[in-house]
Amino acid sequence: MLSEFAFVGVLIVFASLLPIAGLGFAWLVRPKKPNPIKKSTYECGLETIGGTWVQFRAQYYIFALMFVVFDVEAVFLLPWAVAYDQLPAYALIEAVIFIAILALALVYAWRKDALRWS
Amino acid sequence: MEATISWLTTLIPQLPVPTARLIVYVVYSAILAFAAPVVLVVAYTYMERKVLARLQDRIGPNRAGPLGILQGLADAVKMLTKEDITPAKADRIVFNLAPMLAVVAAVLVFAVLPVAPGVIGTDLKVGILYVVAIGGLGELAALMAGWSSNNKFALIGAFRTVAQLVSYEIPIVLAIITVVLASGSMQLGAIVAAQDVPFLFTLPVAFLIFFVASIAEIGRCPFDLLEAESEIVAGFHTEYSGMKFAMFFIGEYMHLFSAAGIATALFLGGWRGPGAGEASILGVLLGFVYFLAKTTLLVFVMMWVRGTLFRIRIDHLLDFGWKFLVPVALFLLVAVAFVLKVPVLNSPTFRWLGMLAANGVVILVSLALVVLAARHSRSAALRGVAGVDG
Numbered sequence: 238m239l240s241e242f243a244f245v246g247v248l249i250v251f252a253s254l255l256p257i258a259g260l261g262f263a264w265l266v267r268p269k270k271p272n273p274i275k276k277s278t279y280e281c282g283l284e285t286i287g288g289t290w291v292q293f294r295a296q297y298y299i300f301a302l303m304f305v306v307f308d309v310e311a312v313f314l315l316p317w318a319v320a321y322d323q324l325p326a327y328a329l330i331e332a333v334i335f336i337a338i339l340a341l342a343l344v345y346a347w348r349k350d351a352l353r354w355s
Numbered sequence: 356m357e358a359t360i361s362w363l364t365t366l367i368p369q370l371p372v373p374t375a376r377l378i379v380y381v382v383y384s385a386i387l388a389f390a391a392p393v394v395l396v397v398a399y400t401y402m403e404r405k406v407l408a409r410l411q412d413r414i415g416p417n418r419a420g421p422l423g424i425l426q427g428l429a430d431a432v433k434m435l436t437k438e439d440i441t442p443a444k445a446d447r448i449v450f451n452l453a454p455m456l457a458v459v460a461a462v463l464v465f466a467v468l469p470v471a472p473g474v475i476g477t478d479l480k481v482g483i484l485y486v487v488a489i490g491g492l493g494e495l496a497a498l499m500a501g502w503s504s505n506n507k508f509a510l511i512g513a514f515r516t517v518a519q520l521v522s523y524e525i526p527i528v529l530a531i532i533t534v535v536l537a538s539g540s541m542q543l544g545a546i547v548a549a550q551d552v553p554f555l556f557t558l559p560v561a562f563l564i565f566f567v568a569s570i571a572e573i574g575r576c577p578f579d580l581l582e583a584e585s586e587i588v589a590g591f592h593t594e595y596s597g598m599k600f601a602m603f604f605i606g607e608y609m610h611l612f613s614a615a616g617i618a619t620a621l622f623l624g625g626w627r628g629p630g631a632g633e634a635s636i637l638g639v640l641l642g643f644v645y646f647l648a649k650t651t652l653l654v655f656v657m658m659w660v661r662g663t664l665f666r667i668r669i670d671h672l673l674d675f676g677w678k679f680l681v682p683v684a685l686f687l688l689v690a691v692a693f694v695l696k697v698p699v700l701n702s703p704t705f706r707w708l709g710m711l712a713a714n715g716v717v718i719l720v721s722l723a724l725v726v727l728a729a730r731h732s733r734s735a736a737l738r739g740v741a742g743v744d745g
Binding site: 247252278332339 | 466480506674
């Protein structure tokens with residue numbers, strides 16, 4: 238079971254070599270003449286005002302929450318889908334009830350305007 | 356893969372099987388991690404420029420080499436010799452790790468891609484789940500880049516990226532579950548083997564949902580507002596230059612290929628086609644040609660879409676994802692599950708026809724609902740205008 242992932246392990250090593258080789262070679266040939274103005278934060282020629290790492294709007298958080306709800310649903314549905322051929326007919330009813338509860342969650346979020354981008 | 360390993364052990368009898376396996380793995384990994392990205396990026400950037408140019412009634416690159424085919428090489432040399440600037444205020448470690456992660460995440464998807472009969476890095480039992488999981492790494496790279504740049508444009512770009520990718524991952528996963536339901540397996544090899552009729556013809560709605568959401572997932576036009584240059588400069592990679600920028604670029608084009616490749620494996624029958632099979636070298640090569648042709652066709656459609664459509668607004672984007680694609684995908688999943696349990700449809704042909712009928716019903720009902728909703732909101736808006744006037 239775990240030996241299936243041996244190839245992925247080998248590939249991770251080679252995949253990380255590609256950017257390392259590319260960046261390393263670029264490091265050898267590229268010019269290096271930094272100065273404070275070059276290294277300042279880009280903002281269309283103006284100096285940037287205030288910090289960037291601030292608290293961000295909560296709207297994104299709501300979408301992330303919705304995502305978690307549906308992603309967990311997907312994780313539960315995948316094994317059901319794989320075994321579906323061997324399952325008796327009530328597996329369909331069970332899944333429909335399960336999906337209906339989640340669809341209800343989507344309808345609720347929709348009615349509450351949680352999905353509106355304002 | 357297994358055939359190559361046994362061929363190697365018969366060629367050199369004293370070679371132990373684990374060593375032979377390691378050799379094959381290393382060679383195939385090197386091809387996937389070095390040769391494939393270079394060839395793909397050069398070929399697809401050239402193709403994209405030519406296709407876009409033709410769509411816009413231009414000629415496209417024609418200076419570097421005959422017909423401009425060396426343009427990619429010229430770009431590579433230019434990227435290599437550009438100064439690499441790290442902003443003084445950036446978080447250096449995360450800033451440098453992000454482009455590497457973007458490339459690694461894109462390459463890792465190749466591990467489960469069935470590119471030819473019997474040629475697949477590892478046919479994981481949870482293959483398609485692995486693809487979704489690795490897709491999440493790409494989102495992480497974008498967020499890392501945007502956050503560590505300490506630049507407001509980059510941060511806005513990164514947040515948009517995450518909101519968009521997170522929203523479109525749900526329809527993708529639901530479309531995938533529909534395919535898993537019809538094929539009974541999460542292994543990409545088995546899904547390809549199950550497609551005597553490609554799922555494109557039996558589950559067209561699932562294909563459309565998957566394809567549209569994939570375009571959003573790789574952040575291409577019309578869903579490219581994570582790097583909307585008219586609003587937020589270049590989005591999450593605003594502060595990147597030289598080779599680090601090139602890494603994001605490489606990652607993007609490999610992502611393009613892997614998204615099209617997964618769509619090919621799931622819906623277009625992968626490497627399957629007349630004459631393709633594991634039995635002979637010719638069959639394997641033919642399978643590879645079919646796979647590349649189908650994938651490139653999908654890539655071409657994505658370029659065509661980019662040349663035709665305009666960028667959509669973020670509220671429209673999220674509405675389209677959550678209020679259209681997700682409900683349709685859920686509805687489709689239930690409809691297909693229902694058809695597969697109808698006892699009358701016990702022969703494969705009837706099952707395919709049943710699934711096709713379910714798809715037709717789903718798309719007709721959804722479009723009817725959309726038309727009704729549009730009419731309703733339009734008349735509400737008109738009433739609003741009238742109210743203001745009166």
